[in-house]
Amino acid sequence: MGKLPGSALEVRLAATLFLLLLGLANLFGVWEVRNFASFTPEGVASAVGASGHERHGMSGAAAGEKPVDVETLNEPKHHIDRELLVQDSHVHIPVYAITAAFLALIVFALRLTSGSRVALVLLAFAAPLLDFVGLWGAHLWSESGRLWGAVAILGGVLMGLVYLAVLGLTLKQCWLSNSEKGEADA
């Protein structure tokens, strides 16, 4: 525990580069969200919630046809149906778990109090859980979609905060604090 700041150069490099590369991936995530999704609870609810037809049930719809502008059909829509949400959960939850585990390993190696470590580890794993609870909640209970969307965003904010905390502590303890870094370099 707490040996990363005093570890060999290559160990500190590996931890730091992992964090920086993860940050780069996250920046592209920002770009992707801007292109295809939303930064608001309403947007999350709209992206993963049931559509208007599904929400109100097609059985209640009047028989017949309503005029449509065929050009509007070309507008890209990125609605996520249940099958895609299942697939994304299957793909992303393991990746989030692995990411949280790597962050936890770095947390173990930083000079922190036991309580701080416990808090960071819990937050690292709880944040993606909140994310997917929010996404599934918005999908299953679209009437309260904004609330569930807010839960998903809260999960994302926590993920960002944990990441920045670990990155900041790593940079500070491994590279910026002369008394702590590179004890093994000598």
Added chain:
Amino acid sequence: MRKGILFAVALGVALALKAHVTPNVVLMRRGDFVKASLPGATKFFEKTFQAPARAAVRSETGWTPSGDDTKIYVGREEGGRLVGSVVFLWMPSQHGPVGIGVAFGPAGTILRATVTDVGSEPLVWVRPLLRDGVIAGLDGISPSVSPDPGRIAPETSGAMSRYYAKVIAEGVSWAQAIEKASITS
């Protein structure tokens, strides 16, 4: 400090949302497919789907279409004569949903079919099944005949392409069931 918090929020939101923003590759835009499939139509309508029709599809296919994954558009001439209809639906597959569009003539015969959207991973297996954006080998099939996956690009032999030929053929058969139910409802 404020910039740091804003960055953290943006980063966090991105992390939270990137899980559900996996965009499909659009192979054919829906509006373009409708216009190309029903060239004589000047008016277009979205057709609603009543409960009996939905039950009929469930009875025939074992699948219950919803407004979320199924759309029916009808094309008519200026005078109102039916030119044809187009059914769009999503088929589940090993690698996520595949968007399928099928255009029908007034009697329910398949005019053409296409894959509108597909994930980036199965794209390499699905693209060989298309000719000029259209699924080869399905046009002219009458409503009473189920599409044969073997007719879809038979020269393409890869196992995963053949798997997707089956997925597409089943999707087209679901579209046929929707079209039949829609006509009779």
